[in-house]
Amino acid sequence: MADHIKTALITGGSKGIGYGVAEVLIQQGIKVAITSRSQDAADEAAQKLNQIKAGYALGMAADVRDLASQQQVVAAILEKWERLDYVIANAGVGHFAPIQELTPEQWHETIDINLTGVFNTAKATLDALKNTEGYFISIASLAGTNFFEKGAAYNASKFGLVGFTQAIMLDLRKEGIKVSTIMPGSVATHFDNHEPSDADAWKIQPEDIGHIVYDLLKMHPRTLPSKVEVRPTIPGGKK
Numbered sequence: 001m002a003d004h005i006k007t008a009l010i011t012g013g014s015k016g017i018g019y020g021v022a023e024v025l026i027q028q029g030i031k032v033a034i035t036s037r038s039q040d041a042a043d044e045a046a047q048k049l050n051q052i053k054a055g056y057a058l059g060m061a062a063d064v065r066d067l068a069s070q071q072q073v074v075a076a077i078l079e080k081w082e083r084l085d086y087v088i089a090n091a092g093v094g095h096f097a098p099i100q101e102l103t104p105e106q107w108h109e110t111i112d113i114n115l116t117g118v119f120n121t122a123k124a125t126l127d128a129l130k131n132t133e134g135y136f137i138s139i140a141s142l143a144g145t146n147f148f149e150k151g152a153a154y155n156a157s158k159f160g161l162v163g164f165t166q167a168i169m170l171d172l173r174k175e176g177i178k179v180s181t182i183m184p185g186s187v188a189t190h191f192d193n194h195e196p197s198d199a200d201a202w203k204i205q206p207e208d209i210g211h212i213v214y215d216l217l218k219m220h221p222r223t224l225p226s227k228v229e230v231r232p233t234i235p236g237g238k239k
Contacts, residue, residue, distance in 0.1 A: 012091030014045040016189035020206025035062040064117030070124035084128035090139040114157035133176040185231035
């Protein structure tokens with residue numbers, strides 16, 4: 001491979017946790033491809049990221065629910081940069097309602113994006129990661145071990161994602177691919193139509209997750225933190 005600069009794919013990278021991870025990785029000299037279901041959103045985010053280091057960000061429209069879409073993203077990365085070292089499967093959605101009100105459409109979208117989407121991302125990237133002895137990281141949630149009211153769809157997707165990621169960790173370490181899942185608590189993002197504000201200062205910030213991702217990537221090859229739980233130091237910011 002002519003270019004030895006490491007590269008990463010971040011699904012759902014145009015805002016929130018995905019964008020925060022992209023910022024940190026680019027600051028550390030890693031080229032980053034971000035995806036969004038909107039090409040405009042992907043382009044806008046990539047343009048801002050390229051202000052950190054010119055030519056280090058690539059924005060693409062893709063839908064994690066579609067395996068072919070994920071395969072096309074990988075092909076584009078390999079064509080442009082000739083390698084794929086890291087994958088951060090971050091794309092996610094949340095629908096919160098009691099089971100009496102939860103619609104089949106909301107259920108399927110949550111499972112299809114949060115769980116099947118990570119399966120598709122993994123299937124599309126494994127061959128490329130094998131060539132670089134790469135790293136696959138899923139962004140799950142503390143909701144993957146802690147159930148809550150109105151969380152039937154979201155809990156199911158994140159419980160499944162934690163189990164899926166831990167199982168493929170056992171499969172893929174034999175292939176030289178490391179796998180981890182990060183399980184954040186409250187993060188200051190636009191998730192669930194929330195508009196971040198100063199009132200969210202107590203929450204985990206997106207760039208904090210970026211630093212956790214980078215710390216995992218720097219870990220010695222012999223050591224694998226397979227599951228990382230992270231939560232705000234002071235819940236609600238009240239001591």
